[in-house]
Amino acid sequence: MFLQPVSHRGSFNVPIQITMQSARRRRTREAISSISVKEKKKENNDAKGGDKSKAQAPVSSAGEDRAILLGVGMMGFSILMYFVLGITLIKPFMMSIFSEKSNCTVMRADILEDWIECSFMCGVDCRGQAKYPCLQVFVNLSHTRRKVLLHYNDEAIQLNPKCFYIPKCLRDRNELLSEAEKIKRSLHHSNGSVFPCYYNPEKKPEDAIMFRKYDTTMVFHCLFWPTLMLIGGALIVGMVKLTQHLSQMCAEFSAAQEETQALTPSSEDSMESRPRRLDKILRWRPKQMQHAPLS
Template sequence: MFMQPVAHRQSFSVPIRITLQCRRRCQMREAFTAAASKNIKKDASDGGKGNDKNKQSASSNAGEDRAMLLGFFMMGFSVLMYFLLGITILKPFMLSIWSETSNCTLIRADIMDEWVDCYFTCGVNCRGQSKYPCLQVFVNLSQYRQKALLHYNEEAIQINPKCFYIPRCQRDRSELLSTALSIKKSFDHNNSTPFSCYYNPDSKPEDVILVKKYDGWIAFHCLFWPTMMLLGGAAIVGMVKLTQHLSQLCEEYAVVQKEPTQKVTSETKDPDNLSMKHDKIIRWRQNLRTMHHTPLP
């Protein structure tokens, strides 16, 4: 009489256990899938950040390499400019004997009757001969109060020490004569006005020059611009080295600051997760026990 309900109750125990097991498996699958999706998203985000960081570091390294190459190129080119300008301009300027300046006053300017021979080129294998007028300009040197022959520059004295200047040789002699006459007219127009000239103080000043081929202003530019290029290249290299050093210090500081925070988070998060998991397991077991032992109505 009392066994029939028991038998009736035991007939439903197998389906109840099956449904509980199915629920448990579904909950475990959902938990695993959610955790896996979170991990995948986290890895993807971390990978994206890592790729962005790698791209930024690669681009910064390429820019730094280009800046370093530019700095070294500027420094090397400045040294080459020092070498070339020193040989072609600075050396003649330093070795020039026309170092003293004085005032000169025109005495007379004449064109000599005897013209000077010169040669010109008219092609690859063509060479012609012509003549140009020799203009002589005599001046009074105020420093020594004596007569001196005026020349245009140092090259004119070396080529022809009797004439004021050496024109470019050409076939048309009338054009050469008109050029000499215009220069003579300009000297005659400023006959009484003194002008500056250069002479050699180591010898008797029989010859003076009107202009120097390389003066102090040209020498200044020959030294100034290569120096600025050298300093600019050195500044670029120094700034790149400084930025690299500062970035390395920042990375080391970030690593030092990140290590204690990671330790603290790992110590704080892991025990909580474990305790929460244990609590869920204990609650699930208690629910199973109560469902197995509770009688059905």
């Protein structure tokens, strides 16, 4: 009689359950360890991020500070120039009454017998008295066809409305007289020639001036150079601020790239792929053991 072979399939259940339980324990351990690793990395990243945020605070160098100081100084000095030049030059130009331009022709130039008194400085606390000759010049104004009294500029007409110019007060009378005679001869030589002059038909119809003390060229220079300095200072400050802003943006961009690389490491992928491999091994092993021949 032949004995029937005893099936030993049931005896393999115990080791299979043990291996499955051990695999589950490994999974839980690995999950717990991966969670703890992620938390540690997050804490480290937060700490690094705090340090980076502190490091990313805009710290200006000594050169940038000097450039900003130079730009602010240029702007402040230009504003001061506007204030000073506006009071001393531009305001008299705007208040000048001789604004109408015309053509004048010399008719007569005479030196008056009555000299004008003046004072001169002979030392620190010394002042002397002298006299200077008064030169009168009459011209024909082309616009009004009238005979008017000519003055050198608008300052001369304010100091002495009778004379053509105001010479420097000197003690030597002969020197003053020779200077007046020289100007008189030059005007007589130009007798009949037309030259530009300025007048005011409403307030000063009987007077005219040869030159304006404050003209448009002077006003242009008074406004151009302070404006150029103001624009230059503003450009220096703006360029420094723009450079600091761009450097801060570059630092923030590099810090963001480092954080993204730190949050996606290759070790996490390998740790997550381990339970899948164990599942494949456990699924394959019972099938092989079930179909294995008995010895």
